[in-house]
Amino acid sequence: MSDMIPVRTQEQYVRDVAEIMAIRARGAAPKALVHTYGCQQNVADSEKIKGLLEQMGFSFTEKEEEADLILFNTCAVREHAEDRVFGNVGALKNVKRRHPSLIIALCGCMTEQEHIAEKLRVSFPFVNLVFGTHVIHKLPELLFSTLTDGHRVFARGDDSEDRRIVEGLPVHRDGDIRAWLTVMYGCNNFCSYCIVPYVRGRERSRAPEAILSEFKGLVAAGYRDITLLGQNVNSYGKTLENPVSFAALLRMLDEVPGDYRIRFMTSHPKDATRELIDTIAGGTHISHHLHLPFQSGSDRVLREMNRGYTSAQYLALVDYAKRKIPDLSLTSDVIVGFPGETYPEFQDTVSLIRQVEFTSLFTFLYSPRVGTRAAKMPDPVPAEEKSKWFRELCAAQEEIAARRCAAMVGTVQRVLVEECREKTGLLTGRTDGNVIVDFHGNPDSVGAFADIKITSARNWILAGEQITK
Numbered sequence: 001m002s003d004m005i006p007v008r009t010q011e012q013y014v015r016d017v018a019e020i021m022a023i024r025a026r027g028a029a030p031k032a033l034v035h036t037y038g039c040q041q042n043v044a045d046s047e048k049i050k051g052l053l054e055q056m057g058f059s060f061t062e063k064e065e066e067a068d069l070i071l072f073n074t075c076a077v078r079e080h081a082e083d084r085v086f087g088n089v090g091a092l093k094n095v096k097r098r099h100p101s102l103i104i105a106l107c108g109c110m111t112e113q114e115h116i117a118e119k120l121r122v123s124f125p126f127v128n129l130v131f132g133t134h135v136i137h138k139l140p141e142l143l144f145s146t147l148t149d150g151h152r153v154f155a156r157g158d159d160s161e162d163r164r165i166v167e168g169l170p171v172h173r174d175g176d177i178r179a180w181l182t183v184m185y186g187c188n189n190f191c192s193y194c195i196v197p198y199v200r201g202r203e204r205s206r207a208p209e210a211i212l213s214e215f216k217g218l219v220a221a222g223y224r225d226i227t228l229l230g231q232n233v234n235s236y237g238k239t240l241e242n243p244v245s246f247a248a249l250l251r252m253l254d255e256v257p258g259d260y261r262i263r264f265m266t267s268h269p270k271d272a273t274r275e276l277i278d279t280i281a282g283g284t285h286i287s288h289h290l291h292l293p294f295q296s297g298s299d300r301v302l303r304e305m306n307r308g309y310t311s312a313q314y315l316a317l318v319d320y321a322k323r324k325i326p327d328l329s330l331t332s333d334v335i336v337g338f339p340g341e342t343y344p345e346f347q348d349t350v351s352l353i354r355q356v357e358f359t360s361l362f363t364f365l366y367s368p369r370v371g372t373r374a375a376k377m378p379d380p381v382p383a384e385e386k387s388k389w390f391r392e393l394c395a396a397q398e399e400i401a402a403r404r405c406a407a408m409v410g411t412v413q414r415v416l417v418e419e420c421r422e423k424t425g426l427l428t429g430r431t432d433g434n435v436i437v438d439f440h441g442n443p444d445s446v447g448a449f450a451d452i453k454i455t456s457a458r459n460w461i462l463a464g465e466q467i468t469k
């Protein structure tokens with residue numbers, strides 16, 4: 001007789017977890033609280049996690065006391081975000097004391113780092129399950145082990161997982177107007193400050209057919225604003241057997257008939273091509289919005305960051321884009337206080353934002369990440385001084401954003417209506433350039449596009465009146 005243990009399938013794990021959880025929840029549907037930290041990629045991952053949980057019979061709650069499973073999908077981009085996660089996990093100890101069968105799970109970028117996994121192992125013994133970004137698809141198996149093996153489960157991807165893309169996972173989408181669609185995973189760039197290539201692995205692109213099929217499904221389901229996601233979408237397709245450029249993928253998706261917008265993020269300036277700009281300019285559904293992180297206006301700092309472009313190259317690309325797409329809305333990410341940055345170098349950043357006139361900026365104070373090259377660089381500028389620079393940059397950007405918004409007063413903008421606020425009855429939506437507009441109008445317009453006459457501007461938020469019902 002063979003003593004081989006039969007391999008369980010994903011379906012069996014799903015079924016078994018559903019049965020065990022139903023018993024633990026005494027016949028009621030078990031409830032999960034999934035909290036997401038960080039970027040849109042994490043939001044998209046959480047939607048897959050929720051899809052898998054739903055398959056296993058879970059419904060969702062926002063209340064810790066009601067939950068049978070609490071899962072934090074974490075972010076590793078800044079130290080502050082990690083500290084917040086540790087604080088919030090620590091607070092769960094009391095919830096678990098009151099509800100001993102509660103399962104506490106952590107996943108995401110933080111947990112892919114060995115020193116974090118170790119800290120969770122040693123200092124947070126009440127955490128049951130820790131898993132990395134590469135093994136999300138194995139959640140049913142990991143939960144099954146957590147529930148049956150009687151010990152804590154720690155799982156991170158190995159080299160083979162690093163190269164895999166698992167298609168066909170169920171997705172529980174949080175909204176029904178805007179959707180996230182991942183086109184690629186990982187990053188090959190190794191910017192010297194960034195932890196992403198270490199925690200999300202090398203670039204892997206989904207097959208264009210798989211993306212097209214998911215995209216068509218979203219359009220057919222009525223999603224109006226679809227954002228294509230990747231750490232560096234402009235590298236899309238380079239590693240496919242039959243390479244496809246990101247611009248070509250955009251053109252393919254843009255041909256799908258329907259009333260919707262396509263956005264994408266993030267674009268790395270060194271890989272953003274004129275072909276991409278021309279594609280946006282010639283598209284039917286592609287938003288005239290480009291998120292193009294420049295990070296610093298100083299060439300020396302850009303070199304130290306390993307960004308692969310100069311400020312002049314960045315400005316030349318922006319200049320081309322503005323000529324081709326006059327109503328283009330540009331947004332960006334900036335790091336203030338990179339190790340060794342001087343005040344004159346910081347001023348180069350301020351000067352660049354004044355030249356480009358971004359619609360909005362995501363500004364970050366540099367945060368050292370263990371394992372990155374920048375974390376070992378001398379960093380002589382005190383934190384208070386960096387904070388002063390940070391405030392200076394924000395003030396400059398506020399002035400630019402207010403001016404740009406004021407220039408839109410009197411224009412008519414096509415706005416995707418996202419919500420009717422209960423308290424005020426005001427509707428809110430986004431322009432093609434991703435600027436928020438509050439307006440009086442028809443609540444039945446939620447989920448549709450409407451033409452809004454812009455009547456006033458408050459810093460970076462617009463106010464208006466609906467002129468199409």
Ligand code: SF4
Pocket residue numbers: 187188189190191194195196197231232268
């Ligand atoms: S391009 Fe640079 S900043 Fe962006 S994810 Fe890759 S390494 Fe990080």
